[in-house]
Amino acid sequence: MQETASEWGVSTRLVQRLCAEGRVDGARKVGGSWVIPPNAQKPTNLRATKSSVNAVHLSEDALRDAPLGKAEDAFPVTPSAAASLPSQQDAGALASLMPLMNSAFVPGTCQETIERFEDPATREIARAEYCYFSGQAEEAAQVSSKLLSHPDLAIRLSAYLIYTYANLPLGNINGARFALTELRLSLHADASSSTQSRIAEAFVAYAASVLLHLPEPDDMPPAETFFALLPPGLRAFALYVHAHQLYLEGDYSRSLGLVEAALLMAPNAYPIPEIYLHLVAVMDYMSLRQTDAARTHLLAAWALARPDGLIEAFGEHHGLLGGMLESVIKKDWPEDFKHIIDITYRFSAGWRRIHNPVTEETVADNLTTTEFAVSMLAARDWTNQEIGAHLGVSANTVKSCLASSFRKLGISRRRDLQQYMLR
Secondary structure: OHHHHHHHOOOHHHHHHHHHOOOOOOOEEEOOEEEOOOOOOOOOOOOOOHHHHHHHHHHHHHHHHOOOOOHHHHOOOOHHHHHOOOOOOOOOOOOOOOOOOOOOOOOOOHHHHHHOOOOHHHHHHHHHHHHHHOOOHHHHHHHHHOOOOOOOHHHHHHHHHHHHHHHHHHOOHHHHHHHHHHHHHHHHOOOOOOHHHHHHHHHHHHHHHHHOOOOOOOOOOOHHHOHHHOOHHHHHHHHHHHHHHHHHOOOHHHHHHHHHHHHHHOOOOOHHHHHHHHHHHHHHHHHOOOHHHHHHHHHHHHHHHHHHOOOHHHHHHHHHOOOHHHHHHHHHOHHHHHHHHHHHHHHHHHHHHHHHHHHOOOOOOOOOHHHHHHHHHHHOOOOHHHHHHHHOOOHHHHHHHHHHHHHHHOOOOHHHHHHHOOO
């Protein structure tokens, strides 16, 4: 609500009252606060009217009687339009879920793959995916925003996931929170929904929770109950998400075993999930201090990503890669490295605004990417000499970076770095 109040130039209290009166289209009360759709229009007349008071009673009745988690609830439709909405019983609910992620293609042919989708909405959501994975957050948000109320469940869920992530680097936290809330509410959908619909909802909610390092919803079904039912590309990405979760739990060996098995068993090349699988392997190997193996996986990810410019994942994972981007990418691909670091700064700023308040953890937000990489390694007990050799800088440069990090974080010992670093 704060972001909306600031955008409209009014108080938070007034925004809350307007929502309670049913005068903000699509606003939904969650707990003690209101979730407001992105680009919600400011009411032209801020004074309450009799009709608006009646509207809130209608809205409350409708919300009480309707099943939660459907985009129609957040974006009201006319009775004639509602009649044309297909049922969630559609057995093909997974067919258009994250279609580009679920596509096998030769690196360098991503655009041609998108154009091969015959259904216009599927083609558009694939375009939104490409914009996001290639670091074009604004375009990804624009394209996905048009599909947030699409009648097809899979298109809608895909739009929620892309819109959540695309808004983080744009600083539109209100929009990201709105889409994230809709994702979570989808788990409360009508129990009569088809199996494929429930799988689609669980996959998207699971990915959003783990990758934002947020607690999973209480009613999240066990991952093993739906992984095997996913199509190959989505299954590969789900395995990446699970490997990422194991990494966060410090179970690096199991995470690596999962990654290696997923890469080995893939029937075809699915570039997008495979990029992410290789990156979590880098994270695991760096945690195990096996830099040569980490380098091999980073270069494998880079070979898949660079032909189509799919560099977003590198920016997202920078803080967890233990300086491997500085060690491997910076020297040979300096312009790409600059673009990745730009993505890192913008994505991490939004990520922290979602992560820190919810988890009550304080991941450092005032270090440069180099200071963060050095501090991550120092927090893992690397010496200054080891860090310098890995990053190709002197031990004195490492010492200077650490001194700057200590000053910014208000600490004086290496052991205190851990509370500010990514897990």
